[in-house]
Amino acid sequence: MSDLESYRAKAAAWLQSMAPTFGRNARKGLSEADDLALGRRYQKAKFDAGFAGINWPTEYGGQGLSHLEKVTFDAEEMKHGFPSFYFGISLGMPVPVLMQFGSDKDFVKERVLKALQGEEIWCQLFSEPSGGSDLAGLRTKAEPDGNGWKINGQKVWTSWAHYSDYGVIVVRTDPNVPKHKGLTYFWVDMKAPGVTVRPIKLAGGESHVNEVFFDDVKISDDHRMSPVGGGFAVAIATLMIERYVATDSAGFGPHLDLFVELAKEIQLNGRPAIEDGRIRQQIARNYAMRSGLDSINVRARLMMQTGMMPGAEGSLNKLVAVRSRQKLSELAIDLQGSDGFLFDEHASQKEDWASSWINAPTGRIAGGSDETLLNTIAEKVLGLPQDHRPDKGIPFNQIPA
Amino acid sequence: MTILYDEGQQAIATESRRVLEARVDKDALLPLLERVGEYHRPFWDTAKEQGWTGLALPEANGGLGLGLAELGLIAHQAGRSISGAPFLTSSFGAAKAIELFGSDAQKLRWLPGLASGEIIGAVAFAAGPDALPPCPDVTFTDDRLDGIARGVSAGLAANIAIVYANGPGMRVLALVELAGTQRSAVPSFDNSRLIADIGFSGASAETLAAGDAARDAALHILALQAVVTAHEQTGGAEVLMEIARDYALTRKAFGQPIGAFQSVKHRIAELYGLVELARANCIHAAAREGAADFVTAAAAARLSATEAYDTAARDCIQIHGGIGVTWEIGLHLHMRRARSLAIEQGSSLFWEDVLVDQLAGEAA
Ligand SMILES: Cc1cc2nc3c(=O)[nH]c(=O)nc-3n(C[C@H](O)[C@H](O)[C@H](O)COP(=O)(O)OP(=O)(O)OC[C@H]3O[C@@H](n4cnc5c(N)ncnc54)[C@H](O)[C@@H]3O)c2cc1C
Numbered sequence: 001m002s003d004l005e006s007y008r009a010k011a012a013a014w015l016q017s018m019a020p021t022f023g024r025n026a027r028k029g030l031s032e033a034d035d036l037a038l039g040r041r042y043q044k045a046k047f048d049a050g051f052a053g054i055n056w057p058t059e060y061g062g063q064g065l066s067h068l069e070k071v072t073f074d075a076e077e078m079k080h081g082f083p084s085f086y087f088g089i090s091l092g093m094p095v096p097v098l099m100q101f102g103s104d105k106d107f108v109k110e111r112v113l114k115a116l117q118g119e120e121i122w123c124q125l126f127s128e129p130s131g132g133s134d135l136a137g138l139r140t141k142a143e144p145d146g147n148g149w150k151i152n153g154q155k156v157w158t159s160w161a162h163y164s165d166y167g168v169i170v171v172r173t174d175p176n177v178p179k180h181k182g183l184t185y186f187w188v189d190m191k192a193p194g195v196t197v198r199p200i201k202l203a204g205g206e207s208h209v210n211e212v213f214f215d216d217v218k219i220s221d222d223h224r225m226s227p228v229g230g231g232f233a234v235a236i237a238t239l240m241i242e243r244y245v246a247t248d249s250a251g252f253g254p255h256l257d258l259f260v261e262l263a264k265e266i267q268l269n270g271r272p273a274i275e276d277g278r279i280r281q282q283i284a285r286n287y288a289m290r291s292g293l294d295s296i297n298v299r300a301r302l303m304m305q306t307g308m309m310p311g312a313e314g315s316l317n318k319l320v321a322v323r324s325r326q327k328l329s330e331l332a333i334d335l336q337g338s339d340g341f342l343f344d345e346h347a348s349q350k351e352d353w354a355s356s357w358i359n360a361p362t363g364r365i366a367g368g369s370d371e372t373l374l375n376t377i378a379e380k381v382l383g384l385p386q387d388h389r390p391d392k393g394i395p396f397n398q399i400p401a
Numbered sequence: 402m403t404i405l406y407d408e409g410q411q412a413i414a415t416e417s418r419r420v421l422e423a424r425v426d427k428d429a430l431l432p433l434l435e436r437v438g439e440y441h442r443p444f445w446d447t448a449k450e451q452g453w454t455g456l457a458l459p460e461a462n463g464g465l466g467l468g469l470a471e472l473g474l475i476a477h478q479a480g481r482s483i484s485g486a487p488f489l490t491s492s493f494g495a496a497k498a499i500e501l502f503g504s505d506a507q508k509l510r511w512l513p514g515l516a517s518g519e520i521i522g523a524v525a526f527a528a529g530p531d532a533l534p535p536c537p538d539v540t541f542t543d544d545r546l547d548g549i550a551r552g553v554s555a556g557l558a559a560n561i562a563i564v565y566a567n568g569p570g571m572r573v574l575a576l577v578e579l580a581g582t583q584r585s586a587v588p589s590f591d592n593s594r595l596i597a598d599i600g601f602s603g604a605s606a607e608t609l610a611a612g613d614a615a616r617d618a619a620l621h622i623l624a625l626q627a628v629v630t631a632h633e634q635t636g637g638a639e640v641l642m643e644i645a646r647d648y649a650l651t652r653k654a655f656g657q658p659i660g661a662f663q664s665v666k667h668r669i670a671e672l673y674g675l676v677e678l679a680r681a682n683c684i685h686a687a688a689r690e691g692a693a694d695f696v697t698a699a700a701a702a703r704l705s706a707t708e709a710y711d712t713a714a715r716d717c718i719q720i721h722g723g724i725g726v727t728w729e730i731g732l733h734l735h736m737r738r739a740r741s742l743a744i745e746q747g748s749s750l751f752w753e754d755v756l757v758d759q760l761a762g763e764a765a
Binding site: 284387 | 404405646649650657658660661663666667669670671673674677678679680681682684685698700701702704705708750752753754756757760761
């Protein structure tokens with residue numbers, strides 16, 4: 001058994017032992033507050049067992065292992081339905097960025113340890129009503145204020161802001177220069193005076209995302225994590241940090257074998273639906289697509305293992321998988337006909353077709369919309385021209401609104 | 402087996418690409434379309450000279466003892482340059498049938514010639530829409546074949562064929578020499594495939610497998626050929642994606658390269674997705690040879706490669722506008738090949754069924 005395989009076995013065994021306390025079944029019927037509390041205990045247990053911050057430096061309480069162990073653990077963890085998503089963004093991007101760009105090392109260390117143990121949660125305050133795909137179009141501003149800064153404006157779509165203790169934020173510090181050049185990157189205390197968090201209810205009925213308002217929020221200059229005007233580069237670094245996160249060829253929806261089971265159980269025209277050509281075609285095509293992604297991902301892992309850089313094809317994961325999930329979920333509801341109406345907004349997106357379906361659109365938008373992903377592939381991988389950008393080179397305050 | 406190519410394999414890919422780019426071009430291929438029954442001899446001579454014909458056959462039988470991954474890499478390059486002869490796949494399939502299911506005498510008799518490329522093999526399983534018919538048209542009685550095998554790729558030039566036939570109360574996988582059989586060329590949209598109807602009237606044949614074993618054997622051979630073909634299709638799709646990209650960078654309209662229009666650039670980015678999924682499935686399938694899920698992996702490779710090549714052919718022509726549909730520019734060579742490869746080793750409908758049977762646990 002390779003080192004990685006024994007690591008996988010060790011992780012799988014530990015996760016298995018945690019499942020009764022923290023897994024899918026233990027969470028059934030819990031309120032969100034109780035689920036979050038359970039999640040914090042689970043995160044602490046992970047930390048104690050040496051499975052938190054797997055690929056982070058040991059000086060910050062991490063394990064000092066590689067991406068490979070991290071991805072391996074994540075893939076095993078995904079199987080049990082643990083309440084770990086509250087920490088997904090926090091530990092995924094803001095906290096690693098803090099480790100990289102935070103200036104006060106003692107402060108950073110304290111924050112990282114608390115985040116790793118589930119005591120504190122961080123959010124990522126990038127998107128705004130006027131700056132989503134066009135991240136550099138944001139308008140929230142920070143103005144010099146004594147020795148520090150004063151923030152005013154509004155962020156939106158901030159995941160878990162309502163539970164967050166801190167956030168990383170990109171704001172405009174100079175409207176007189178082209179849009180990418182006038183941004184600066186800070187961290188903020190989400191409990192500071194002037195910060196208001198207002199949950200947004202999403203289509204599926206849940207409220208993971210928020211509007212966040214900043215009214216004269218004062219921060220000192222030691223909150224700054226980039227040069228003044230150099231925030232865009234750190235924002236891009238944030239988005240690149242977890243490039244090789246655990247992926248799921250099912251698009252974080254149900255696996256195909258659940259669909260095969262459904263098609264075997266359900267009768268269509270007096271015969272099992274699995275015998276219907278339309279259903280068979282969709283099963284086969286989805287399988288071919290997902291197996292391709294699986295193979296891309298296995299190959300990427302093997303490449304990393306031998307010290308090579310994986311190819312750009314990893315960028316296909318979300319684009320391809322979530323579209324496949326969306327359509328397959330529609331078909332699964334079709335198959336159930338009048339039984340397909342049944343909806344439980346707390347059901348798992350990985351096991352319930354209606355829940356998978358209603359939440360699929362967020363997967364095609366959050367973390368880069370399909371269109372921006374296609375642009376990235378076209379421009380960065382294939383070398384096709386950049387889109388026409390009429391705002392290029394123009395001072396931000398002269399761009400027509 | 403790992404799914405990372407090693408240095409030797411990468412060298413095979415680079416070298417075969419270099420050789421084929423030097424020796425095959427569309428101007429040599431276009432005239433073949435207008436004649437029935439001719440193939441591009443320089444391609445096959447190259448294949449023989451480079452040892453590709455025996456690449457994936459055992460050393461004991463005159464081959465090089467490499468595997469499906471290596472042959473796949475050659476097929477990928479052949480797909481990029483549009484191979485001018487159908488034998489790489491069919492001779493390999495025929496040779497594997499003999500290697501896996503033949504007697505020592507049969508191996509001794511046929512494999513060295515197939516490995517050197519002097520003997521050409523064909524595989525005749527299909528009966529119209531059925532790639533592996535429950536009841537084949539050709540009958541096998543007392544070691545003799547009767548009936549017509551329809552639409553056999555490479556059939557016009559092959560020396561031997563592996564036939565899936567209807568024996569007394571069971572199916573038979575049979576080996577037959579084609580000298581003396583009635584062969585008629587099928588005029589096709591892709592004439593260099595040498596497609597033939599082969600008529601047998603009492604042709605003497607030898608059994609390779611019979612009964613349930615015959616169907617399993619035939620499916621296995623078909624799956625092997627499907628993996629080779631999928632590589633070829635992926636190569637074709639890949640080069641079309643590159644051609645489309647290059648054209649989109651140079652052709653201008655409304656004051657900018659057409660590749661700056663999102664409807665064009667996204668279309669090419671989507672091709673990238675299809676090509677990479679197909680490639681990933683091909684590499685995986687080649688690595689699964691001999692494993693229990695080989696047929697599943699082959700089906701997935703075949704489905705994604707067919708989709709990639711057909712879509713790339715459609716979209717690449719579309720992106721070229723009017724020039725894309727001219728005889729001269731030759732994009733129709735790919736369009737034709739995409740379709741002929743799509744049906745040669747069992748259509749998507751066939752492989753969808755095979756795949757779902759495997760997934761639903763209903764495999765024979
Ligand atoms: C569930 C969820 C969680 C999120 N969590 C966070 C978070 O924690 N922190 C955070 O900062 N953000 C978060 N986001 C925001 C997310 O990053 C943005 O929603 C996303 O980047 C798209 O921006 P937008 O919503 O403003 O859409 P827009 O940018 O307004 O896009 C609208 C449409 O225009 C298309 N479009 C835009 N630009 C182009 C282009 N150049 N070419 C072609 N089409 C284009 C888009 O593809 C889309 O179809 C979250 C979003 C969701 C849905």
